[in-house]
Amino acid sequence: MSNNKLFRRDVVTKLMAVRGDALCISGLGSPTWDLAAIDHRPENFYIWGGMGGAAPTGLGLALAQPDRTVWVLTGDGEQLMGVGSFSTIALQQPKNLAVIVLDNEHYGETGMQAAPTGRGTDLAAMAAGAGIGNTMTVRNEAELDELVAVLKKGQFPLVAVIKIDVTTGETIMPPRDGKFVKNTFRSAVLGPDKALHPN
Amino acid sequence: MSGDWSANAHSLFKEHGIKQVAYVPDAGLSGIIKASLADNDIQTVPLTTEEEGIAVAAGAWLGGQKCAVMMQSSGVGNTINMIASLTTTCAFPLFMIVTMRGDYGESNPWQMPMGRAVEPVLEAVGVRCLRADTAEDAADAIQAGLMMSFHGGEAVAVLIGQKLIGAKAFSAPAAQDAAGD
Numbered sequence: 432m433s434n435n436k437l438f439r440r441d442v443v444t445k446l447m448a449v450r451g452d453a454l455c456i457s458g459l460g461s462p463t464w465d466l467a468a469i470d471h472r473p474e475n476f477y478i479w480g481g482m483g484g485a486a487p488t489g490l491g492l493a494l495a496q497p498d499r500t501v502w503v504l505t506g507d508g509e510q511l512m513g514v515g516s517f518s519t520i521a522l523q524q525p526k527n528l529a530v531i532v533l534d535n536e537h538y539g540e541t542g543m544q545a546a547p548t549g550r551g552t553d554l555a556a557m558a559a560g561a562g563i564g565n566t567m568t569v570r571n572e573a574e575l576d577e578l579v580a581v582l583k584k585g586q587f588p589l590v591a592v593i594k595i596d597v598t599t600g601e602t603i604m605p606p607r608d609g610k611f612v613k614n615t616f617r618s619a620v621l622g623p624d625k626a627l628h629p630n
Numbered sequence: 631m632s633g634d635w636s637a638n639a640h641s642l643f644k645e646h647g648i649k650q651v652a653y654v655p656d657a658g659l660s661g662i663i664k665a666s667l668a669d670n671d672i673q674t675v676p677l678t679t680e681e682e683g684i685a686v687a688a689g690a691w692l693g694g695q696k697c698a699v700m701m702q703s704s705g706v707g708n709t710i711n712m713i714a715s716l717t718t719t720c721a722f723p724l725f726m727i728v729t730m731r732g733d734y735g736e737s738n739p740w741q742m743p744m745g746r747a748v749e750p751v752l753e754a755v756g757v758r759c760l761r762a763d764t765a766e767d768a769a770d771a772i773q774a775g776l777m778m779s780f781h782g783g784e785a786v787a788v789l790i791g792q793k794l795i796g797a798k799a800f801s802a803p804a805a806q807d808a809a810g811d
């Protein structure tokens with residue numbers, strides 16, 4: 432790459448290397464393709480719509496599974512649409528939830544239109560203003576290493592905004608049937624019996 | 631009067647193992663909100679906007695918990711894409727309590743259009759509406775809705791009518807007291 436900006440697939444590869452058994456929710460568009468390309472497993476809930484819903488889905492999951500770590504991997508546009516959820520998360524202070532925003536400063540999936548994040552809007556500052564204690568903005572490899580350390584230590588709730596290049600990776604599609612993805616995820620987390628016979 | 635159906639709602643939540651209650655406040659919901667805040671066995675999740683609650687409920691279900699989502703009828707307008715895209719696409723169970731405005735005896739014109747739209751719009755995205763206009767209806771509908779959603783796998787909204795919760799007065803001198811619409 433000609434500039435020094437981080438490439439999203441390299442970033443996600445580095446993060447997933449320290450994921451352990453964290454549960455992962457991905458936001459619509461490129462983050463979903465990134466997660467499918469790099470770390471496809473049953474403990475991924477891939478969202479293809481419901482823009483703005485990734486972080487609050489992560490919150491409901493984190494509250495339901497307090498002993499599991501939950502990572503939300505999403506884009507800046509997706510997170511901006513659900514930005515109030517920073518406040519909703521801060522009220523609950525879940526010790527097991529990290530929201531990781533892959534911030535390319537554009538709406539990539541819809542044709543790379545400029546997003547406010549490239550023109551002064553600071554998502555990490557918005558998260559801090561909402562009351563999220565641990566926030567960071569990552570711009571280079573050294574800062575990415577710091578984020579990896581924070582993720583390993585589990586200093587949560589965390590909102591990490593990673594500034595990335597606009598370059599996208601190959602589109603790798605996870606299963607597109609939402610019911611299948613939901614049932615697969617629930618079976619992996621709850622066991623097949625409880626997943627299929629809720630009471 | 632509204633205390634009655636609220637107390638019933640809370641005990642039905644307990645009976646059905648509801649572990650999360652997500653809401654944007656409405657005057658008609660204050661009884662259940664209070665009861666759920668006072669209950670250490672329920673995680674009460676105040677929302678900044680109603681569509682968050684739809685996503686929180688989906689996440690709770692992914693993690694094996696049942697979440698009830700509560701809002702005023704205007705808030706239904708904020709939830710539609712989240713319900714259509716997330717709940718309906720993935721067939722998540724959904725249980726909502728919606729306290730109506732723009733309904734029986736309403737005198738605030740700004741509430742009327744959304745009040746009228748609640749049922750057709752929810753039905754259009756796959757949510758069944760159970761209407762309740764008496765305390766008895768409300769308890770029945772909440773019990774039925776909890777079965778239909780968490781056992782039947784449906785998306786259900788119990789609509790609590792203004793006949794039950796009462797219409798707020800908006801005559802000029804009273805308007806100042808009528809804070810919080």
Ligand SMILES: Cc1ncc(C[n+]2csc(CCOP(=O)(O)OP(=O)(O)O)c2C)c(N)n1
Pocket residue numbers: 458459460461462480481482505506507508509510535537538539540541546711
């Ligand atoms: C409610 C809603 N509005 C608009 C869209 C169209 N849309 C799909 S993806 C997307 C942009 C996502 O941008 P971002 O989260 O920054 O991810 P990127 O693709 O840039 O990685 C938009 C606007 C949508 N799916 N839903």
